[in-house]
Amino acid sequence: MDTPTGSAEARARAIRSAAVRPILAPGRFYWPAVLGLGALVLLAVAAYGYQVVSGLWVAGYSDRAFWGVYEADLVAFIGVSYGGALVSAILRVTNARWRAPLTRIAETTALVSLLVGASFAIVHVGRPERLWEIVAFGNLSSPIVWDFYAVLTYLVATVIFLYLPLIADAAILRTEPGPTSSGLRRHLYRLLALGWTGSTAQRRRLESAIGLIAILIIPLAISVHSVLSYAFSMTTRAGWHSTIFGPYFVVGAIYSGVALVIVVVAALRRAYRLELFITPRHLVLLGRLMVALALGYLYFTFSETLTGAYSGTTEDLSIVTTLLAGPYAPLFWLFVVAGVIVPIALVAVPGRRALERVVAAAVLAVVGMWLKRLLIVLPSATSPLVGQDWGSFQFTWVPIVITLGATAAIPLGLLVLFRFIPILAIDEMEHLMGSEAPAAETPKKEAEAWLAEPG
Numbered sequence: 540m541d542t543p544t545g546s547a548e549a550r551a552r553a554i555r556s557a558a559v560r561p562i563l564a565p566g567r568f569y570w571p572a573v574l575g576l577g578a579l580v581l582l583a584v585a586a587y588g589y590q591v592v593s594g595l596w597v598a599g600y601s602d603r604a605f606w607g608v609y610e611a612d613l614v615a616f617i618g619v620s621y622g623g624a625l626v627s628a629i630l631r632v633t634n635a636r637w638r639a640p641l642t643r644i645a646e647t648t649a650l651v652s653l654l655v656g657a658s659f660a661i662v663h664v665g666r667p668e669r670l671w672e673i674v675a676f677g678n679l680s681s682p683i684v685w686d687f688y689a690v691l692t693y694l695v696a697t698v699i700f701l702y703l704p705l706i707a708d709a710a711i712l713r714t715e716p717g718p719t720s721s722g723l724r725r726h727l728y729r730l731l732a733l734g735w736t737g738s739t740a741q742r743r744r745l746e747s748a749i750g751l752i753a754i755l756i757i758p759l760a761i762s763v764h765s766v767l768s769y770a771f772s773m774t775t776r777a778g779w780h781s782t783i784f785g786p787y788f789v790v791g792a793i794y795s796g797v798a799l800v801i802v803v804v805a806a807l808r809r810a811y812r813l814e815l816f817i818t819p820r821h822l823v824l825l826g827r828l829m830v831a832l833a834l835g836y837l838y839f840t841f842s843e844t845l846t847g848a849y850s851g852t853t854e855d856l857s858i859v860t861t862l863l864a865g866p867y868a869p870l871f872w873l874f875v876v877a878g879v880i881v882p883i884a885l886v887a888v889p890g891r892r893a894l895e896r897v898v899a900a901a902v903l904a905v906v907g908m909w910l911k912r913l914l915i916v917l918p919s920a921t922s923p924l925v926g927q928d929w930g931s932f933q934f935t936w937v938p939i940v941i942t943l944g945a946t947a948a949i950p951l952g953l954l955v956l957f958r959f960i961p962i963l964a965i966d967e968m969e970h971l972m973g974s975e976a977p978a979a980e981t982p983k984k985e986a987e988a989w990l991a992e993p994g
Contacts, residue, residue, distance in 0.1 A: 577951060587662060611916045613660060617657065621760045644803060646704075652949050653690075654952070693760065696759055791839075797832060830882070837875075881903055
């Protein structure tokens with residue numbers, strides 16, 4: 540409730556000041572972080588160049604291990620992108636008012652991680668110059684071709700989903716006096732704003748468009764990862780030929796994606812001093828969603844393992860054995876305990892330091908789900924065919940460096956993007972939060988700053 544005179548204007552100024560903080564004052568950490576992350580990305584590019592010249596054998600691939608780390612990376616990185624998109628889409632569709640400070644970060648994380656994940660479709664191909672043949676001569680009965688078009692469609696939808704709320708924000712920054720309205724950024728904001736004036740008719744059309752794309756992106760994200768699972772489940776390979784893979788992949792993708800959103804939001808909240816707008820409650824609510832997804836994924840893991848062990852063929856039983864008590868058992872139980880059970884306990888068990896426990900749980904979930912993708916790929920890809928023995932995938936420095944570089948590309952992409960676009964959805968926050976007082980949990984000094992002139 541606006542009791543002090545001019546408090547609504549002060550809140551608007553506070554929101555805008557925080558939203559453009561990465562643009563105007565990124566902090567002393569910015570350039571060291573960009574240089575360090577950029578160096579990792581350049582090393583990954585160099586490693587990929589070496590692989591193209593030398594062949595896939597330098598990445599550990601062979602006739603006995605035809606899939607490996609890159610396929611796990613493809614599924615993992617594309618999977619985490621769904622978390623950002625679905626978090627924003629579901630919160631918009633349900634009109635959850637607490638979403639406002641999270642949507643821009645979630646949507647940007649979805650786009651960057653999707654671009655990184657899609658790049659592994661190129662990395663794992665031994666002859667990348669022939670990728671165009673998928674479009675020109677692709678067999679429409681192949682799940683690989685379905686993947687290509689599904690990911691492309693989802694990429695376009697993700698770009699639109701990020702851009703639509705940016706229209707009103709760009710118009711605000713275009714007319715806002717100061718450094719954000721000068722030079723290159725002024726031209727960028729004028730282009731992005733598309734002549735936005737904020738009229739009632741324009742706002743009605745924009746809100747309808749955002750609502751429509753939010754509704755569409757939910758089934759689209761689900762269908763994309765279902766199609767991605769078909770590249771495995773529609774083969775006759777032991778361990779992959781499973782009817783449960785569609786929902787199994789979808790739940791796993793959303794689980795790891797929500798976890799990544801928590802990690803990114805927590806990191807940017809601290810780096811850019813957004814504690815006034817992104818409170819511990821926001822992350823705790825996301826943590827509860829992560830726990831619900833973790834329980835679902837634990838059930839699917841139990842169901843898949845039980846059916847493969849109890850009623851499966853000899854080949855399926857051999858895959859389960861290698862996971863539970865064979866060479867992959869340490870990684871499997873590490874995933875189950877550290878990647879699922881511990882995150883559930885950290886978030887669900889009441890106690891102090893809830894924010895720290897949620898972030899720790901999210902980090903464990905992201906790492907654990909990458910291990911799970913590796914466990915989906917390697918046992919089946921190295922399982923024996925008729926008259927053969929088990930193969931083995933040899934981990935080399937090439938896929939390790941490329942995976943680390945891809946991981947570094949996500950925070951690097953976010954840091955670069957937020958030098959040009961506001962980190963908070965200004966227009967949305969002013970409408971959803973502008974008439975609200977500071978949260979009850981906000982410290983006194985921060986609440987006073989909320990109502991004061993931004994310093």
